[in-house]
Amino acid sequence: MRTTSGRGPGHGPGRGPAKGPGRGLQPNALGTFDTILMAVAGSAPAYSLAATTAVLFGTAGFAGPAALLYCAIPMLGIVLAYARLGRIDVNAGAAYSWVGRTLHPFLGFLSGWALVFAATVFMVAGSLPAGSLTLSLVDPALADDTLLASAVGAGWFLVMLLIVLGGARLTVRAQLLMSGIEMAILLVFILGVLAHHGYATAFDWSWFGFGHFGGASGFASSALIAAFYYWGWDVTSNLSEETRDSRRTAGFAALVGTGVVFLLFVAFTVAVNVLLSVDKIETSGTNVLAVLGEEIWPGVGGKLLILAVLLSTVATLETTLLQATRSLFAMGRDHTLPSALGVVHRRWNTPWVAIVAVGVVALGLFAAATAAGSVTEALQTGVSAIGLQISLYYALAGIAAVVAYRKLVLTSVREFFLGAAWPLLGSAFMLWVFFQSLGELSGAALTVGLGGLAAGVPLMLVYWRKGSSYYRPARLCAVSALAAAEPFDSSDSPRARREEKSLATDF
Numbered sequence: 001m002r003t004t005s006g007r008g009p010g011h012g013p014g015r016g017p018a019k020g021p022g023r024g025l026q027p028n029a030l031g032t033f034d035t036i037l038m039a040v041a042g043s044a045p046a047y048s049l050a051a052t053t054a055v056l057f058g059t060a061g062f063a064g065p066a067a068l069l070y071c072a073i074p075m076l077g078i079v080l081a082y083a084r085l086g087r088i089d090v091n092a093g094a095a096y097s098w099v100g101r102t103l104h105p106f107l108g109f110l111s112g113w114a115l116v117f118a119a120t121v122f123m124v125a126g127s128l129p130a131g132s133l134t135l136s137l138v139d140p141a142l143a144d145d146t147l148l149a150s151a152v153g154a155g156w157f158l159v160m161l162l163i164v165l166g167g168a169r170l171t172v173r174a175q176l177l178m179s180g181i182e183m184a185i186l187l188v189f190i191l192g193v194l195a196h197h198g199y200a201t202a203f204d205w206s207w208f209g210f211g212h213f214g215g216a217s218g219f220a221s222s223a224l225i226a227a228f229y230y231w232g233w234d235v236t237s238n239l240s241e242e243t244r245d246s247r248r249t250a251g252f253a254a255l256v257g258t259g260v261v262f263l264l265f266v267a268f269t270v271a272v273n274v275l276l277s278v279d280k281i282e283t284s285g286t287n288v289l290a291v292l293g294e295e296i297w298p299g300v301g302g303k304l305l306i307l308a309v310l311l312s313t314v315a316t317l318e319t320t321l322l323q324a325t326r327s328l329f330a331m332g333r334d335h336t337l338p339s340a341l342g343v344v345h346r347r348w349n350t351p352w353v354a355i356v357a358v359g360v361v362a363l364g365l366f367a368a369a370t371a372a373g374s375v376t377e378a379l380q381t382g383v384s385a386i387g388l389q390i391s392l393y394y395a396l397a398g399i400a401a402v403v404a405y406r407k408l409v410l411t412s413v414r415e416f417f418l419g420a421a422w423p424l425l426g427s428a429f430m431l432w433v434f435f436q437s438l439g440e441l442s443g444a445a446l447t448v449g450l451g452g453l454a455a456g457v458p459l460m461l462v463y464w465r466k467g468s469s470y471y472r473p474a475r476l477c478a479v480s481a482l483a484a485a486e487p488f489d490s491s492d493s494p495r496a497r498r499e500e501k502s503l504a505t506d507f
Helices: 032-043 045-088 095-102 105-138 140-144 146-165 168-195 216-230 246-275 278-296 301-333 352-372 375-404 413-440 443-465 478-488 494-502
Strands: none
Touching: 032 045, 032 168, 032 246, 032 301, 045 105, 045 168, 045 216, 045 246, 045 278, 045 301, 045 375, 045 413, 045 478, 095 105, 095 301, 095 375, 105 140, 105 146, 105 301, 105 352, 105 375, 105 443, 140 146, 146 168, 146 301, 146 352, 168 246, 168 278, 168 301, 216 246, 216 375, 216 413, 246 278, 278 301, 301 352, 375 413, 375 443
């Protein structure tokens, strides 16, 4: 095992404020395929489809595919921004570091805090469906037992917590098993859709146009829902310090992963439009994939897609844990939160204090909601509030990429398009989602969403007054960062290529 100082692998001279010595995360633990797998699992294809398809149909009607398409375009701008920022600053905190070094440390802290808060709420929100889905595979009648579903969901969460604690390699092996089975099931059913005879509604290319939205307000409401489908691909950036050739791999994996889930989302949304009647879609709710499965493969199809949703839910609990704990690790390492959060386990090379802290808080919130007898309502409120945090830190990261590359964006048409225009489009879209959400969400959801952001401000002020060097950053500039990295980047040398070939597989 290797100890590191500073911000982890990939940090060359001039890349940021110096840190004290300490054990770092395990370098080179993940390969390209592993990281793509994490990006796909982070967006939770089956879980997102099951949880949101009926809601999207209720808002957009048959224009669900259009909402997903027109949301994916600006979202790819944010993915590009992450890829470009990751090339010049490899940091487990991702947007927390990038925004802090380009825009302002306070905004950087809020970006990191927003991710941690959103991830913690989502882990609570995802555990109950995991429990209910598990029980429905055993006996559908048990799925309505909230207390039992809560206990089983908490059990799944603890299993994922222990796997994440065990290290990056164990984590990716578990992810390969869960997401591999999930993807295989989804692909089988896509083929089943193509082979299916008969339909409830004939396919129409107008589903990809604007005609079904009923105006700008309808499109706005649909885009708010569609944006939540994609969240999670950025786990690749939080794992960058543990990824081989991370300055290139993390961004590439995010782009590929987003492309994969986009195709899956559109394929299944079109399948629902074609094969299920309007009444079936509206009455299915979160059970829509099971209903679709029964339509395609009567008798066993519903069970198989329920299994896919369960695996997707558990898999995204794991990736969300990774995002939250790596962000807390970076913040603890920078002394913007208690430094104990930056402590790495000597054997497993994982930020064990951060993992335990997230586990305790998430289980505490879950137990409180269960004891109050309002789990479903509380979780729906929490999930709605997550959108505020997501849209905020994505928007700030997009702007940060333009600021970091500002000296290069006018050097070519390609640089201008990929380095400024597209990321700014993504940021503008995310800011629009943020402000649009303020008028769409309930009072409780707004309280959780905005209150969650506000809860981080006192901590930020306390550690700023303690003198953390994070609040005196070396400004992040692509020109100087790339120049400083060149002498250290031997990935294209003959020796590096020979070493790469000698490495074990991603697994």
